[in-house]
Amino acid sequence: MPLSEELKARITAEFPKYPERRAVLLTALHFIQEECGGWVSPDVVPELAELLGILPIDVEEVVSFYPMYHPDRVGRFHVQVCTNIACCIRGARGVVRRLEEQLDVLSGEVTEDGLFSIGEVECLGSCGTAPVLMVNNERFVENVSADDVPGLVERLRARAAGGGANGSNGAGGGR
Amino acid sequence: MAFEGYLLPPSGKDWSKIADYKANGGYEGAEKALRSMKPADVVAEVKNSGLRGRGGAGFGAGMKWSFLPQDVQRPRYIACNADESEPGTYKDRQILERNPHQLIEGLLIAAWANTIDAAYVYMRGEYRGPFENLNAAVAEARAAGYLGRNVLGSGLDFDVFVHRGAGAYICGEETGLMESLEGRKGQPRKRPPFPAIAGLWKRPTVINNVETMSHVPHVIRKGADWFKTIGTEKSTGSTIFGVSGQVVRPGAFELPFGTPLREIIFEHAGGLRPGRTLKAVIPGGVSMPVLDAETAMQVNMDHDSLQKVGSLLGTGAVVVFDDTSCMVRAAIIISRFFRHESCGQCTQCREGTGWLHKLMLQVEAGTARKSDLDVVDEITRQMEGKTICALSDAAAWGSGWFLRRFRPEFEAHIDRGGCPHAGTSFEV
Structure with missing residues (x-):
């Protein structure tokens, strides 16, 4: 499942606030959960990592560390x-x-x-x-x-x- | 005369709009600082005010600022801690929801004092309402020229960004916060280097709590001498005490440091339910040692007074227990919390928090042995002062002091083979 152009635009619009793209990771994951069914599907991880210039594992370890991110489906x-x-x-x-x-x-x-x-x-x-x-x-x-x-x-x-x-x-x- | 406070608008009022904030003296402190004071004079004034951090540790704010390198090389940052997650604590939320410009003004003054390029307000992700409210205020402040290029003609370029966390308590620890803000797991860093030297993106960083920053406009506008007339000699100014638990009117009350805990519980929070007696009080969030009723009724709420009775002021979050409550159940909830929130870096904390929780469950179920209580005591001692950050200490104090101060009740569980308060106590 690719990230929509709108979602990518929302994420990249955050870049100017920080000296490094990686700092947008938590915000981007909030956006993804809001717009993609309330959870972080493994399908979106590689594309998000590439967008932020980090590795998929960098995204995965953040998803699993923070209680607000759901690596499995939750209810609507x-x-x-x-x-x-x-x-x-x-x-x-x-x-x-x-x-x-x-x-x-x-x-x-x-x-x-x-x-x-x-x-x-x-x-x-x-x-x-x-x-x-x-x-x-x-x-x-x-x-x-x-x-x-x-x-x-x-x-x-x-x-x-x-x-x-x-x-x-x-x-x-x-x- | 009752203390009126200065951090929050009068009850029922909301100063979230810049016009309302300015009509009540808002941004006068920033105007004064940026137009007529040298940065070093601002630092000196804050230092002289005795303003101590309101996030839990109580470190001197002006002192912290003075640790930044005098040889200024840009960029330099502020990390403002709005990750309010200490159980019992909801004071910063009052400011974020009803007086967000006061925080922005505090950040602006701190930026002038410390030659800062940008402030990042790290707000816990669950605070949806406060996030939207602060963001709206930041936009207003930018439009009004209090943020952006050459603020108030001072030459300072400064902006504020609100950043959302994602539910991890450890991100309220200053270096865990910085790791998280940079887009990583919130695992605290070893110190040194301290944030004043190498904080966000390895740059010099000022880190203060929301409430701490919110006092700054008042210190500058009315002066350090005024500030010192409120509170006690070593705990100056007011603070917001958040009362919760078994009281008639839980709520957040801004009062001078040194206010008797008895007054907070029985006057401001309406006291206990009819027929109930006081059993225990946590005075500063669940990280801080619990007090028995007798001590709680005699102590004043300032740093020195609480330290003298074997606790700490923490965040000023007052959690009240009446005689229906089971102290083991309280310890279960607190130990479960720290087990969940340990970041896992340090063995003492990662393992110790799990052991404490398991042992507390066994005590409640009546399956523990008396010797297990000594094991709890020993574990907590092994957890103190041996780890990268203070979460381990907090975990040890949080449940360990329930055992030390209410040991007979823990033993009664073991003697009876179950909870003596099962019929009356809250459930976990």
Whole structure:
């Protein structure tokens, strides 16, 4: 799967900010995930490496090092719940459990229709509005409770039906 | 009179737009510095203010700046740490979301003081909202002539770029941040050389936290002497305490250093739920040693006071536990976190963090032996002061001090063969 011309243009537009092209790697991987289904397919690695003047292994080791990059497929809506201290104190485990029940997959898995996956992540920096979750890389859903899960899932399904997976209007929940 | 603060707009207000920021004194510090002060005078003023880093280590900001080579050879950079990831911490986000120009102004003044070509704000990738907000502010600042060529006629060419990380805690460590910004795994570098000599792309680099930089405009506009009237002798100014956990009103409160922890929990954060008693408080993010209730009720929130009671101020992130909480479960979450975030370079950290987590799980399950508690203690000692960066120390303190300060509760798990608080405590 080649990188689209638009995507390559978006990546090369970042070059002037830095003395070395390689510095654009993390940003480029964010762009790729945004535009190519939420994960970094191995197919894009050689072309990205060439664009940045580095080796494929340089890209691969970065993809595997950083938790926000997914070397395997995730759902169209990757629902990530913070399970660090402040969120667990205020019920994050119950949120994960309700998601698992609602979507009929375990944390770490993708639903059969490819629409959802559940992830557990470390502190998101929203401890005063815990528990918090993040759908893909959108704005946080804060003060979330287990009881908010069915509504959240419903809204995401509606977005999928409406064709709009992207957009920064968040998952429409929280407060 | 209640302390009003200066870092954040009044409650409910947002100064993200440059017009609102300027209407409240914004960019006056930069105007003063670039139009009427020599770079060395700016460094001296910041040094004299006693401003200490707000990212966790508390190192003197002006002192750090003075380490850059006096013989200026370009380019030189600022790396601004917006990788806020220390569990419990969400203070920089308040600034990024509601007062981003204050950070840009701080960066501009630091650039003038240290003859800097460009600043890179390394922001954790999950902060989507703050990223967009800061980027919009940078565009406004550029349009208004506060960034770009010959800023304010000073001859300084300076720009700010916002760079996104991708979820690794270790990138908040200064040299891990630099590796990451250059497009590599965020594995910390050996020092020396220190960033002031060879930082980003091996060039002299100033590195400060978002909040630290945000104090700078106020130090310059109102002066070091004013700044020193706030806080304590050795912890000057205010800071943003982020309170979380089992309090009625969690939130971020800007208060002078030296504010009693009791006041923060019971007045600002609304105290505990009805009928509950205080059990433990982490005063500065999970890297810092936990305090028992009695100590927490007596300590003031400044560097010296916390050090005296066997902890550290860290990021000022206050995590509160009431009597329903299981201390072993807290230690499980904290040890799991460090196990996940160890970058893997140093054996003590890579192996030690995994051992600690496994042992904590065994204690909770009631399958550990009493002698395992001594093993935990021994592992934590082997992890301290022996690695490239301080993550290993933090991992050792984070869960190790839960054991040292709540040992009877750990032993009770072993005696009972399970968790005595299973019915009331939060789940991990």
